[in-house]
Amino acid sequence: MKNSTLKFLLLISLILNISFLGAAGYQYYKKSTYWTSPFGFKMQRNHFLFEELSLRPDQMKTMRETAIRFRTIVDEKRQAIASRRKELITLIRQDNPDRKAVEAVVSEISSMQEEMQRMIAMHMISMKTGLDKEQQMKFIDLIETAMTEGRQTGCTPTEQN
Numbered sequence: 001m002k003n004s005t006l007k008f009l010l011l012i013s014l015i016l017n018i019s020f021l022g023a024a025g026y027q028y029y030k031k032s033t034y035w036t037s038p039f040g041f042k043m044q045r046n047h048f049l050f051e052e053l054s055l056r057p058d059q060m061k062t063m064r065e066t067a068i069r070f071r072t073i074v075d076e077k078r079q080a081i082a083s084r085r086k087e088l089i090t091l092i093r094q095d096n097p098d099r100k101a102v103e104a105v106v107s108e109i110s111s112m113q114e115e116m117q118r119m120i121a122m123h124m125i126s127m128k129t130g131l132d133k134e135q136q137m138k139f140i141d142l143i144e145t146a147m148t149e150g151r152q153t154g155c156t157p158t159e160q161n
Contacts, residue, residue: 050127052142053135063127070123077116084109 050063088105
């Protein structure tokens with residue numbers, strides 16, 4: 001009787017461990033397949049807004065290479081901002097927060113966000129210059145949709161359709 005109970009408990013333990021590993025693996029995979037766009041919503045890591053345009057293969061290649069480099073820089077800046085926000089929360093948690101230190105961190109976060117917004121705008125202009133007039137209009141329409149509707153609903157333009 002004790003032997004069968006022990007086997008049963010080991011089986012349950014094994015099932016729980018496998019379930020936990022499976023769930024952790026799934027969450028890791030799910031997290032690594034998405035990217036937060038500069039407009040604040042999640043989209044698939046290998047999906048780009050410009051793919052919805054009718055681009056020539058050379059345009060697609062150039063824009064994809066540029067966008068991948070851009071995403072890396074944006075991710076680094078977003079992480080730096082998140083780090084400063086954590087620092088801000090740590091300062092605010094103190095019994096007697098240093099108001100000047102809080103103001104300095106808020107100012108730094110604002111400056112970092114402004115820099116990132118400027119960089120994003122310049123990136124959009126750069127991407128636009130490689131397109132013909134019709135593609136430019138569609139590109140700006142895609143960006144406008146992403147900036148307004150995507151941000152408000154919290155989902156990607158493809159999820160909205």
